[in-house]
Amino acid sequence: MAFQVLDPTNESAPPLGQLAPRPGSLRGKTVGFISNGKEGTKGYFAHLDRMLRQEFGVANVVSRVKSNYSAPADGYIVGEIVNWDAIVTGIGD
Amino acid sequence: MLGFAATSRHHGKRTPNVQLASRTYQADDFPAVQELYHSNGWTDGLPIVPPTRDAVEACLEWAMTPPDQLLGIEPVRAQAVTAEKLAINAVMAGCLPMHFPVVLTAFAAMLQPDFLLHGATASTGGCAIFVVLNGPIRHELGASGGFNALGNSDRATAVIGRALRLALINILEVRPGGIDRSTLGHPGKFTYCVAEDQDDSTWLSLAEQRGMPKEVSAVTVMAAGAPRQLMNEWTTEPEEILETFAAEMRANLRHYSLHAGNYALIIPRQLRDHIQAAGWSKTDIAAFIHERARIPRREWADVGKGAVVRDRGDSIYPALGSADDLLVVAAGGPAGGFGAVIPPWLGPKSKAVTMAIGACVDCEPPKG
Numbered sequence: 001m002a003f004q005v006l007d008p009t010n011e012s013a014p015p016l017g018q019l020a021p022r023p024g025s026l027r028g029k030t031v032g033f034i035s036n037g038k039e040g041t042k043g044y045f046a047h048l049d050r051m052l053r054q055e056f057g058v059a060n061v062v063s064r065v066k067s068n069y070s071a072p073a074d075g076y077i078v079g080e081i082v083n084w085d086a087i088v089t090g091i092g093d
Numbered sequence: 094m095l096g097f098a099a100t101s102r103h104h105g106k107r108t109p110n111v112q113l114a115s116r117t118y119q120a121d122d123f124p125a126v127q128e129l130y131h132s133n134g135w136t137d138g139l140p141i142v143p144p145t146r147d148a149v150e151a152c153l154e155w156a157m158t159p160p161d162q163l164l165g166i167e168p169v170r171a172q173a174v175t176a177e178k179l180a181i182n183a184v185m186a187g188c189l190p191m192h193f194p195v196v197l198t199a200f201a202a203m204l205q206p207d208f209l210l211h212g213a214t215a216s217t218g219g220c221a222i223f224v225v226l227n228g229p230i231r232h233e234l235g236a237s238g239g240f241n242a243l244g245n246s247d248r249a250t251a252v253i254g255r256a257l258r259l260a261l262i263n264i265l266e267v268r269p270g271g272i273d274r275s276t277l278g279h280p281g282k283f284t285y286c287v288a289e290d291q292d293d294s295t296w297l298s299l300a301e302q303r304g305m306p307k308e309v310s311a312v313t314v315m316a317a318g319a320p321r322q323l324m325n326e327w328t329t330e331p332e333e334i335l336e337t338f339a340a341e342m343r344a345n346l347r348h349y350s351l352h353a354g355n356y357a358l359i360i361p362r363q364l365r366d367h368i369q370a371a372g373w374s375k376t377d378i379a380a381f382i383h384e385r386a387r388i389p390r391r392e393w394a395d396v397g398k399g400a401v402v403r404d405r406g407d408s409i410y411p412a413l414g415s416a417d418d419l420l421v422v423a424a425g426g427p428a429g430g431f432g433a434v435i436p437p438w439l440g441p442k443s444k445a446v447t448m449a450i451g452a453c454v455d456c457e458p459p460k461g
Contacts, residue, residue, distance in 0.1 A: 003126050006144045007116040008135050008181045008263040014171035070212025070442050072169055 023085050027057035032084035034077060036069035036091045044090060111150045113160050113177055130185070135263055137255070137283055141185040152180040155190035156197055164197065165204030167265055169211035170272075174200060178264050179256075186256035191234060192249055194450050196256045199224055199312045202448040203257070209443040213316035214267045219275030220438030222257050223317035223357065224286040225422055226250070227300035228310030230450055236288035242424040243287060243320050243359065243433060254284030279319035287424050293362055294423040296375050302421070303447040310452075315355055315420065315445040316438035321345065326430030329367040334432075335378060339385035341434040342412040346388045347396050352440020353414040358382070359433040361425025379416040386412035414441055 023029055031052055035041040045063060052058040062084060064077045069091070072078075081087060120126040126143045130136050142148070153160055153176060160177035167174065176197060183196045203210050203222060213220055226236055226249075234249035245251060261267035269275065275282075291298045300311035321344070325337040338358050345356075358378070360368070368378065391406030393399065413419055425431065437443070 001122060003120045003123070003143045003145060004117050005120060005126055005129070006113065006146065006149055006181045007118065008130075008144060008178065008185060008259070010172055010174075010178060010264045010266075011114075011116060012173065014173075068209070068212075068442055070209055070216060070439075 025057075026052065026086065028059045029085035030060040030062060030083065031058050032081060032087045033061065033063045034073050034087065034089040035063065035065045037065045037067075038069055038091060041065075041090060045088075048088065111153060111160060113146060113149065115177060115181060117146070134268055135259075136185070137258055137262065139283070141259075142187050144181045144184040148184045149177070149180045151190045152183055152188065152193040153177065156194045158197065164201050167204065167210055168206075170265070172265050174204065174260075174264055179260055182260040182263055183252075183256040186259050187248075187252040188256050189252075192253055192256070195226065195230065195234070195249075195253050195312060196260075198448050198450045199253065199257055199314055200260060202312060202314045202446040205446045205448075207444040208314065208316065208446050210265075211272075213438050213443045214261055214265065215272050215274055216438060217274050217276045218318075218438050219278040219282075220316045220318055221279060221281035221285045222254070222261075223281065223315045223435055224250075224254055224257065225299050225313040225315075225357075225420070226253075226286065226288040226310075227291065227298040227305070227313070228450070229308070230310035231288040231291070234288075238288040238290035238424040239293075240426040242290070242361070242426070246287070250286035250288055251284050254281075254286035258282060258284065281317070281319060285317070287359070287422065290362070290423045290425070293427075294365060295369050296365075296421070296423055299420055299422050300447055302375055305447060305449060310450040311447055312450060313420065313445055313447040315357060315435070316443040317357065318345075318349070318436040318438065320359065320433040320435050322431060322433050324429075324431050325364070329370075331368045331371045331373045331378075332381070334364050334367060335381050336385060338432060338434055339382055342382070342386035342436070343388050345434065345436045346386070346410060346412055347392050349436065350439055351388075351390065351393070351410040352437075352442075353411050353418070354437030354440040354442070355418050355420060355445040356382075356386075356412055356437060357420040357422055357435035359422050359424050359435065361423075361429065361431055362427040363430050364432055365423055375421040376416070378421050379413075379419040382419055383411065383413045383416040420445060 033045050049061045066073050120129050127140050130141050158176045162176040164174040183193050236247050236249040267273045305311045321341050323337050323341045325334055390408045394402050
């Protein structure tokens with residue numbers, strides 16, 4: 001017996017965001033960090049902060065931590081992104 | 094609140110204008126269907142019921158729901174969930190049309206912001222979706238809440254719980270190693286649904302405790318760890334019986350997480366009879382448990398977690414943020430001094446949600 005069966009997956013892909021233009025250099029730029037707040041992020045972002053300033057000449061690093069590591073970033077954090085030249089987001093389980 | 098048609102409103106007629114949008118596949122025979130779905134990663138590893146157009150349309154018609162009805166959008170990944178896709182997964186899980194309104198309502202509840210669906214299904218913590226059925230629909234579906242309540246007790250709870258898991262896998266891509274990052278998971282990730290044994294209990298049902306009218310059927314969803322079974326056959330005193338439940342919750346605070354959240358207590362008939370005979374309500378139970386299920390942080394040092402006690406050893410951590418966070422469920426076979434504690438995924442990050450099936454209990458009345 002032949003069957004005609006239906007696709008159970010979400011065939012409509014979610015809308016993709018557009019990538020912002022890539023900066024040619026990080027020198028003098030402002031980089032934002034969005035941490036999920038887990039323990040492992042502290043050392044990771046502290047090291048990255050030093051590296052970006054010392055090796056890449058980043059002028060400012062802005063660190064923000066989500067209030068809930070399992071939820072999207074808080075609205076006030078998302079609102080700040082427009083002021084940053086680049087962003088690093090990470091999890092630290 | 095969304096409302097979906099109750100099973101008793103089914104007219105038994107085919108709706109002529111159901112237009113399904115899903116892609117179709119041809120399979121030569123039943124084994125070919127299984128291989129098609131397994132090879133695409135569309136199953137939980139068990140065989141599925143072929144989701145044919147007729148079967149899916151029957152589910153939608155029973156619930157009087159158009160296929161393109163939007164249940165909600167999972168916000169983290171902006172994935173829409175429609176009734177058609179949910180019906181396909183429900184059929185695959187073994188649901189009959191009469192089960193589908195429960196699946197629709199449970200998934201709508203999971204999409205409420207308080208439930209935090211993405212976190213609950215993606216976390217390394219590996220929780221499952223625990224579902225409690227209340228109200229008259231339990232009888233219509235033959236879901237008893239008696240013997241083996243947390244196991245393979247009946248067809249309805251088995252297929253409803255499985256439908257939710259298959260829908261997560263296929264609609265939201267919650268596959269192990271993909272969105273699902275569970276370290277261990279637990280067997281409730283195949284199905285984790287129980288009907289409350291309201292008929293053998295003098296207590297208010299869970300749904301009533303959470304604000305639903307008695308006549309309304311409802312589902313409650315909770316992001317939950319595996320059940321922790323306990324036993325106390327050696328007393329009839331409510332305080333002593335419930336101290337065993339509180340101790341199991343304290344153990345969870347020590348061994349798993351200090352964070353307060355929703356916990357469920359499953360209390361079968363034997364222990365329930367003692368507690369009810371003493372005149373204790375669910376509210377009394379919750380007040381007692383809220384007081385007793387708490388530990389000082391220093392106890393983490395007793396179980397190998399001394400490194401994070403730091404200078405906060407005397408801080409007290411309750412299992413429940415408030416007594417209202419306890420979900421007391423009457424369920425289980427009639428004999429045996431057993432019970433179970435079902436712990437939260439991780440503290441208060443996901444909150445249990447209760448939603449009515451086939452009724453809109455907080456809608457405004459029509460104007461004019």
